[in-house]
Amino acid sequence: MAVYWLVGAVFFAVVELIVPGLISIWFALAAAITIFFSMAVDSVLYQGYFFVILSAVLLASTRKFSKKMLERKDGSVDRITGSIVEVKGIAPNGNYEIYFDGKHWVGKSDEELEIGDKVKILRIEGIKLVLEKVKYRSGNE
Secondary structure (H helix, E strand, O other), rough: HHHHHHHHHHHHHHHHOOOOOOHHHHHHHHHHHHHHHHOOOOOOHHHHHHHHHHHHHHHHOOOOOOOHHHHHOOOOHHHOOOEEEEEEEEEOOOOOOEOOOOOOEEEEOOOOOOOOEEEEEEEEOEEEEEEEEEOOOOOOO
């Protein structure tokens, strides 16, 4: 059964590489730890319970940790919100690539954006920035 957990761990790790979001990596870690548990416990049912519970604990702790990181006292979230940045790329899934403070971010918008558009960062939702196209007044730009 350990081989199946190894395959699961590799699968979830590959998914995390393709779709980064700090979600699948915890399933990969839980599957890797379950490999050792499966060597001690033969019951597939108990292994499944162990995997599900461990995955839930890891996901919950990530949420708690990331929430703390976003609410740091240096005001980094406040500094990001309201900033004007330029769209650097468009992903096939409809998300937008931007850079803020030298770091790559993924953004989403209700509006259709193009590369080079100036956008305002409205807020952070999960790991994505919510963007709004900056509308310039005609005349004094």
